[in-house]
Amino acid sequence: MSISEVLYNFWSGFGLSAYDENTVPDEAVIPYITYETSDDFFGSDRSLSASIFYRSPSWVDVTQKEQEIAEYIGRGGRMLACDGGAIWIKRGSPWAQRMAEPSDSMVRRIVLNYEIEFIK
Numbered sequence: 001m002s003i004s005e006v007l008y009n010f011w012s013g014f015g016l017s018a019y020d021e022n023t024v025p026d027e028a029v030i031p032y033i034t035y036e037t038s039d040d041f042f043g044s045d046r047s048l049s050a051s052i053f054y055r056s057p058s059w060v061d062v063t064q065k066e067q068e069i070a071e072y073i074g075r076g077g078r079m080l081a082c083d084g085g086a087i088w089i090k091r092g093s094p095w096a097q098r099m100a101e102p103s104d105s106m107v108r109r110i111v112l113n114y115e116i117e118f119i120k
Contacts, residue, residue, distance in 0.1 A: 003118070004037055006082045010089065011035045011050060014069055021051075030055045030107065031062075038116075047092055050112045051099075059098065062108040066096050069112065085120040 001009070004020075011018035011033050019025070021034040035050035052069075054062040070091060072078065077090035092113030101107035 001082055003082050003087055003116075006080050006087060007035060007037050007116075010080060014065065014072075016052070016065070031065075045115050045117045047113065047115050049092075050114060052110045052112065053101075054108045055104070055106050056108055057106065059108050062110050066110045066112065070095060073114075079119070085118060088117040088119055090115045090117070 008018060008020070014033065017028065017032040019028065019032060019034050021036055024032070024034055031052070031054045033050055033052050036048040038046050038048065052062050052065050054065070056062070073089060073091055075091075077088050079086045079088050092115050095113060097111045097113075099109045099111050101109050
């Protein structure tokens with residue numbers, strides 16, 4: 001699998017729809033995850049971000065999803081096989097940040113910072 005396919009499978013593996021941040025369809029229904037990717041990983045690490053979106057009056061559900069993802073990645077990261085090697089996905093710093101969504105006061109968004117390293 002390509003790195004893009006691996007990242008799609010990773011982010012969609014948490015029970016929510018996942019979209020490359022530039023491909024969210026107009027008909028997408030919250031909750032969902034958006035994530036950044038890059039086609040150029042070879043030879044260096046990349047710092048990227050993902051966002052978890054929930055529509056709720058509280059932060060409980062979105063925070064639980066953030067914690068689920070953090071636990072899956074773990075403190076040392078997680079290796080994911082891909083064409084030509086593997087990618088090592090790690091929590092970035094800061095890991096999670098709550099963000100206001102000005103267009104809808106009921107939308108709860110947590111931005112996750114993550115790092116990817118290609119391992120050959």
